Amino acid sequence: MKLWRSRWCRAALLPTLVGATAVAGPLARADIGTELPLIIDVSTPAAGQCDGALHGTTAVYFPPGVPAHADVEWRILGGGQPIRTGITPVNSDVVTVGFDIRQDELPADGRLRVDARARVPGGAVGGYGKPWNLRVSRECRPLHVVSAGDSVTWGQGLGLDRTFADLTAETLGTQTGRTARLHDYSVSGAALDAPALHADTEDADCPVDAKTTDESGTDRLPDVFCQLEQAGTEARAGGYPVDLVLLDGCINDLDPLFGIPVGLTPGTKDVTAAVRRECGGAGAEADNPAAHVPYFSGAKLGYGGRGMRAAIEKAHALPGSPKVLVSNYFHGEDAPDAPEALRARWSEFIRVSAETFRQAAEQANTAAGEVYAVAADGLVSQGNGDHGPWMNPLGDEEVSLRLLACPHIEAPPQCRTAAVSHADVDGAREFAKTFLLNPAVREWFGGGGPSGSGFTVSKTTGPAGTTVEFDGAPAGGAIRQYDWYFGDGAHATTDGPEVAHAYRDPGPNLPRLVVTDMTGRRAMYELQEPIVIG
Known part of the structure; x- marks a missing residue:
């Protein structure tokens, strides 16, 4: 690993x-x-x-x-x-x-x-x-799961055996009755694509650790394409096929969200355009406008590179032709009590990036003539309290200690629990479980797909304030609970199949429904196309 x-x-x-x-x-x-x-x-x-x-x-x-x-x-x-x-x-x-x-x-x-x-x-x-907990596999033919991406797949703040990627692999192994072995290449702060790392050929000059620097002394973090290249090299050397790739990336390519005291990173003032350029690979000017900003920005490295479709196709090219699960980013910073500027920018980013990922997976599947990729969602909604991937680390001695210890070892796998925030394990576990509810994932690895045909909506477009009516009757009978995730960060739970929701913020918004039957079995459905407002 x-x-x-x-x-x-x-x-x-x-x-x-x-x-x-x-x-x-x-x-x-x-x-x-x-x-x-x-x-x-x-x-x-x-x-x-x-x-x-x-x-x-x-x-x-x-x-x-x-x-x-x-x-x-x-x-x-x-x-x-x-x-x-x-x-x-x-x-x-x-x-x-x-x-x-x-x-x-x-x-x-x-x-x-x-x-x-x-x-x-x-x-x-x-x-x-403080202990270190880990889990080792004794099975000779386990599921091999590769994790590539940034801090979301990396599990910033979580112990080695409690990351989102590890919990997803563990849960998948439980569902299939097999042990799952995780090969984690993700890096906190990594870009989806840093073109400067690939100046000569597609996979040339990939740094293998964070000590690699450019002429100015700035760290050059491995991007997702480098991570996938390393995953392929080690899978071929180890003689094992990869069954599933967990993938995310591009937030660090554009760095548009929290702002910098001296101003936003050049090239990211228009969040939608930046997402389409960096996440979608729509292309950009040859010169990076953020190359010489006087502060750290992921956009220094990631600008105008390949988009998520190319990453999906590279992941599928790993030994074993694995399935690919692209993990969308989550709601949380768009909570009602967040500063309005931050809330609006984060909300716009997660919606546009989610739709970009969905389109990238759809395009990759169409080109291949098979469904091997899906953009899934952890269903983290606004105002859901502590059950999110991260929590505040203030006063957490374990975080402080590991931060102190981190520089003293030359080449640890990662400073696993050295983070700017401390993670909520229960939230991460739920995050992993909901990803595996995705219908495509259940079809690939067993567990059965939903028995019904989903849900219907009264309309898919309209101006701000449009009320959309949802009907979950097609999801099947004997349902005791309907959990609606409207795609804009809002969540509602009903004991009947009908609900209405008013959309005020711009789209695209992709709704999902999780139903729980009388035996406690859950199934998820999602709309085929997003609801677009404005």
Whole structure:
């Protein structure tokens, strides 16, 4: 499995360093803290897991200033019981320990927990610090899922085994009765396409980590096309087919949303035009207007590149001709209490990008003569409280600690829980489940499609304020709950099949309906074309 380090490990360090030092401070004064030592990386290469011992390494962070001659006592647990333990002298800020675990020692669910504690001269022993949880597969023919994209697929703020991509793979494996193995190449901050990385040929000069810089010293983050190229290289080398690709991207190509104190990034003032250019690959001027802005912007790298259709087709060209699930961005910043300028721009972005992704998947399917790609949605709506992919990290010691530890290791897979925000695992789990409700995904991997024919609408166009009537009767009988997602961030739950909704913001808005029958089984339907307002 190849994972790239994120630039956010360094970028997010400064604003949280004070809090991290405060947490680490007691240990630096020769006391034993309860949060340290900290596991910051566990590496378990996929090769040979199904029929041999599990070989791996774990990296343990000890901050500068710990007592001299201290030791790290580490352990690996399965099913709550220690499988491997050891005591290793501290000879640097990061201590790397190797381990081997026989197949018969691994727990049935494959879940492992790694943590460590400090032992200092005089016999004092601290408590075990923050753990690292992971899951390994023992199946020789698992589903292989590739994740490529930016921070949404990367799972910014979540532990390694709790990311959106991991939970999607896990849930898919459960539905199919097979183990699913995730190969994660996504990077927080990555562009969909950074043309400068491919100056000579389509896949030339792809950087393999965030340390690669251009002439000005600016980080050159791997884009989605580079991620897919690496996924193909490793799949061919490992001799395995890819079954599904989770894909997103292009938000960092245009950087239009939050604004910069000195002004918006050039080329993104018209959000719709920017989305069509960067997400849709509609083309742009040869010179990037954001190339020399005096602040960081993803648009410095991603401007005028290939769009999502080209990424979908490249994903499908991986060994095994996998299915492709393009994950739409989610509502949340367009909540009613958000600043109006931010709400309007974010709302416009997610609607236009969702429609661009849908069209890209449709075009790719038409060109191939088969349905292998779909633009799916996590159904995150306005005002749904904590159940979104992210939560506020303020006061979260784990985030601060991992941010502090991140720069001390040369090449971790990613600073997995070093993030500008801390994630809500329940929200991420629900996010994953709703993606797999998509009718195309259920048809590809089993679980059955919806039994009915969907829902009808009274109209698909109109001016702002147009009320559209929805009828879910075609979804079938014996339905106990109808959950309507209107495509504009609004959500309604009814116990009957009819509902009306007034559209005020511009479209396109693609409605979806999730029905729950009397046994608790859920099915999802979506309109074939979006509702366009204005």
